[in-house]
Amino acid sequence: MNPEHAPLIEMKNIEKHFGSVIALNGVSLEIYPGECHCLLGDNGAGKSTFIKTMSGVHKPTRGEILFEGKPMHFEDPRDAITAGIATVYQDLAMIPLMSVSRNFFMGNEPEKKFGPFKLFDHAYANEITMQEMRKMGINLRGPDQAVGTLSGGERQTVAIARAVHFGAKVLILDEPTSALGVRQTANVLATIDKVRKDGIAVVFITHNVRHALAVGDRFTVLNRGKTLGTAQRGQITPDELQDLMAGGQEMVALESSLGGTV
Amino acid sequence: MSDMADAPASDERIKQTSALRKALIRPELGGICGTVIVFVLFAIFAGDSGMFNSQGILNWSIVSAQFMIIAVGACLLMIAGEFDLSVGSMIGFAGMMIAIFSITLGWPVWQAILVTFALCVAIGALNGIIVVRTGLPSFIVTLAFLFILRGFTIYLPQLIERKTIIGGIDKAAEGDWLAALFGGKILKGLFAWLGDAGIIAVFERGNRAGQPVVDGIPMLIVWALMLVAFGHFVLTRTKFGNWIFASGGDAQAARYVGVPVNRVKILMFMFTAFCATVFATCQVMEFGSAGADRGLLKEFEAIIAVVIGGALLTGGYGSVIGAALGALIFGVVQQGLFFANVESSLFRVFLGVILLFAVVLNTYIRRMITGER
Numbered sequence: 001m002n003p004e005h006a007p008l009i010e011m012k013n014i015e016k017h018f019g020s021v022i023a024l025n026g027v028s029l030e031i032y033p034g035e036c037h038c039l040l041g042d043n044g045a046g047k048s049t050f051i052k053t054m055s056g057v058h059k060p061t062r063g064e065i066l067f068e069g070k071p072m073h074f075e076d077p078r079d080a081i082t083a084g085i086a087t088v089y090q091d092l093a094m095i096p097l098m099s100v101s102r103n104f105f106m107g108n109e110p111e112k113k114f115g116p117f118k119l120f121d122h123a124y125a126n127e128i129t130m131q132e133m134r135k136m137g138i139n140l141r142g143p144d145q146a147v148g149t150l151s152g153g154e155r156q157t158v159a160i161a162r163a164v165h166f167g168a169k170v171l172i173l174d175e176p177t178s179a180l181g182v183r184q185t186a187n188v189l190a191t192i193d194k195v196r197k198d199g200i201a202v203v204f205i206t207h208n209v210r211h212a213l214a215v216g217d218r219f220t221v222l223n224r225g226k227t228l229g230t231a232q233r234g235q236i237t238p239d240e241l242q243d244l245m246a247g248g249q250e251m252v253a254l255e256s257s258l259g260g261t262v
Numbered sequence: 263m264s265d266m267a268d269a270p271a272s273d274e275r276i277k278q279t280s281a282l283r284k285a286l287i288r289p290e291l292g293g294i295c296g297t298v299i300v301f302v303l304f305a306i307f308a309g310d311s312g313m314f315n316s317q318g319i320l321n322w323s324i325v326s327a328q329f330m331i332i333a334v335g336a337c338l339l340m341i342a343g344e345f346d347l348s349v350g351s352m353i354g355f356a357g358m359m360i361a362i363f364s365i366t367l368g369w370p371v372w373q374a375i376l377v378t379f380a381l382c383v384a385i386g387a388l389n390g391i392i393v394v395r396t397g398l399p400s401f402i403v404t405l406a407f408l409f410i411l412r413g414f415t416i417y418l419p420q421l422i423e424r425k426t427i428i429g430g431i432d433k434a435a436e437g438d439w440l441a442a443l444f445g446g447k448i449l450k451g452l453f454a455w456l457g458d459a460g461i462i463a464v465f466e467r468g469n470r471a472g473q474p475v476v477d478g479i480p481m482l483i484v485w486a487l488m489l490v491a492f493g494h495f496v497l498t499r500t501k502f503g504n505w506i507f508a509s510g511g512d513a514q515a516a517r518y519v520g521v522p523v524n525r526v527k528i529l530m531f532m533f534t535a536f537c538a539t540v541f542a543t544c545q546v547m548e549f550g551s552a553g554a555d556r557g558l559l560k561e562f563e564a565i566i567a568v569v570i571g572g573a574l575l576t577g578g579y580g581s582v583i584g585a586a587l588g589a590l591i592f593g594v595v596q597q598g599l600f601f602a603n604v605e606s607s608l609f610r611v612f613l614g615v616i617l618l619f620a621v622v623l624n625t626y627i628r629r630m631i632t633g634e635r
Contacts, residue, residue, distance in 0.1 A: 095511035107519035109501035
């Protein structure tokens with residue numbers, strides 16, 4: 001994180017109510033270019049609601065979103081994508097039956113003129129796909145290989161590469177590692193590291209403290225719709241993070257009975 | 263971490279696939295095999311029955327072309343993840359509307375055809391809007407329209423003309439520019455020349471002696487080929503085609519990247535209705551009449567042709583060329599059984615058996631594509 005940079009996104013006192021349920025009760029957060037900001041919290045802490053507010057799926061009930069210093073009002077996810085906020089969802093990133101290149105350009109198809117028609121430029125799409133996949137360290141048999149043949153980690157990586165290629169300034173990753181094995185998780189974390197070094201802000205949602213500490217620059221913990229504070233890298237130990245996430249007390253008791261394995 | 267990221271030379275766990283296997287893994291495989299088998303079988307069992315002379319070929323070509331027209335619409339819609347069970351009723355309804363407009367109301371035939379197209383495509387859009395807005399399965403919504411449209415098709419002519427078949431459209435359509443686009447024939451000169459050259463059969467006596475028995479290619483076949491070419495082009499070569507695949511593959515994932523899924527689905531319902539209306543118009547022009555029972559069970563035949571052609575019932579995968587081959591298989595078998603002197607009710611047995619085979623084969627192909635076990 002470079003302090004001389006202005007924050008890319010500022011979320012100020014975001015509240016979100018669903019009927020009588022208060023999902024978010026005044027959450028504030030700044031995200032800087034080139035940082036990996038980990039958003040931690042247990043199930044039901046409001047992580048998903050918070051990032052959906054950031055990516056335009058939900059409108060905040062109260063509070064303000066500043067993007068590059070200007071107030072933003074996203075009507076739908078499309079607005080957020082256009083502004084440069086891309087979200088990669090855990091299991092909804094890719095369509096298994098379609099080829100990698102068709103997936104990669106889904107919604108952003110390149111076109112070339114052919115007489116009066118506009119054609120999907122397959123040659124260009126295939127070339128770019130192979131190039132981007134090589135950069136991310138994925139070796140495809142060919143651009144027409146179906147996404148279904150890729151592993152879960154590779155699918156996440158393709159989705160991240162896609163968002164970066166189409167000019168994302170902020171990349172929101174919703175629990176990208178929660179369903180993955182050790183090696184695949186390592187791949188995804190390496191991808192996050194690579195993307196961050198290109199100056200893209202990464203918002204990494206997880207409830208795995210070790211994954212967060214592996215790549216995070218700053219850590220914000222949500223609990224019951226509120227922020228419990230943001231910590232810098234090196235200022236917090238894994239145990240402290242774990243306790244914050246679980247809400248302190250009961251975790252200590254539980255952990256001792258489990259012999260410190262959680 | 264970095265060593266695997268930097269040196270992805272080759273993955274020892276991805277088996278090299280042979281070119282043959284790669285060529286086989288395509289949606290059209292079932293359709294291609296089926297077509298070859300069917301032609302070989304009938305060449306053996308009905309080769310000398312006249313099935314493959316000019317009239318015979320025209321005979322099964324027309325039937326196949328009918329299947330093709332509705333299969334193209336059903337195919338694109340199924341790839342977009344939806345069904346339309348109202349196709350058959352739509353055929354009956356569209357034909358009846360043309361008859362009522364042109365005969366009962368006395369409109370010029372071109373006007374009757376245009377208004378019918380607008381009406382039917384609007385009903386297709388309504389189908390789509392209901393499905394998209396309510397989130398109900400298209401299966402149920404279009405099943406409702408199957409009954410609604412069929413009901414009107416039987417009720418309206420009885421109310422207006424006190425009969426279930428309205429005739430006389432052929433006379434009304436004489437010289438009509440638009441009707442000729444559906445009921446006419448092309449390449450008459452070529453067929454006259456072929457007849458003169460002795461390549462195809464000519465009438466031996468009567469007032470048409472010397473003229474070829476088959477005197478041109480009906481517009482029905484032209485429409486079928488044009489729709490197949492159009493559908494294949496849109497699906498594989500355009501941005502919209504990618505959206506069709508994406509909408510059927512996973513609507514939510516497609517929405518997240520900005521594909522207008524609802525618009526795609528509604529447009530496909532409209533296109534299916536358009537294809538059904540083309541079928542109906544050609545049929546009305548050919549018969550010169552509209553009947554309340556036209557198009558019965560056509561929706562299922564269209565869906566079966568599409569499935570034989572390799573499309574998945576769950577959407578997101580399929581081929582227009584495959585669906586066209588499925589339709590060709592249908593037409594050849596239906597007419598071929600007649601040429602081979604086989605009881606024609608056996609056609610239904612054939613339909614059921616081949617449908618089962620197609621679905622099993624498709625499931626296997628999909629597993630090979632996605633690598634799932």
